[in-house]
Amino acid sequence: MSPIRCAYHPERDALQYCNRCGRPVCNSCVVRAAGGNLCRPCAEGLHRSARPRSAQMWIWLAAGAVLVLLWLVPKLLR
Ligand SMILES: [Zn+2]
Numbered sequence: 062m063s064p065i066r067c068a069y070h071p072e073r074d075a076l077q078y079c080n081r082c083g084r085p086v087c088n089s090c091v092v093r094a095a096g097g098n099l100c101r102p103c104a105e106g107l108h109r110s111a112r113p114r115s116a117q118m119w120i121w122l123a124a125g126a127v128l129v130l131l132w133l134v135p136k137l138l139r
């Protein structure tokens with residue numbers, strides 16, 4: 062039985078698997094994240110699977126505010 066080696070340290074034994082890319086990682090490479098154990102590149106977001114949502118959120122908030130104004134102004138002017 063041959064031990065599994067870390068994907069980033071060929072001389073170290075892998076003790077965990079990355080939850081996202083499935084690579085074997087050693088204890089110094091594993092990062093505990095909300096989604097489980099991740100390797101460093103996955104934890105640092107180097108793969109860029111998820112977009113930052115903040116810009117989109119502000120656009121939706123602005124659109125919502127405009128809609129509320131459009132709905133409210135005719136009632137106030139009446
Ligand atoms: Zn990974």
Ligand SMILES: [Zn+2]
Nearest residue numbers: 067070087090
């Ligand atoms: Zn390692």
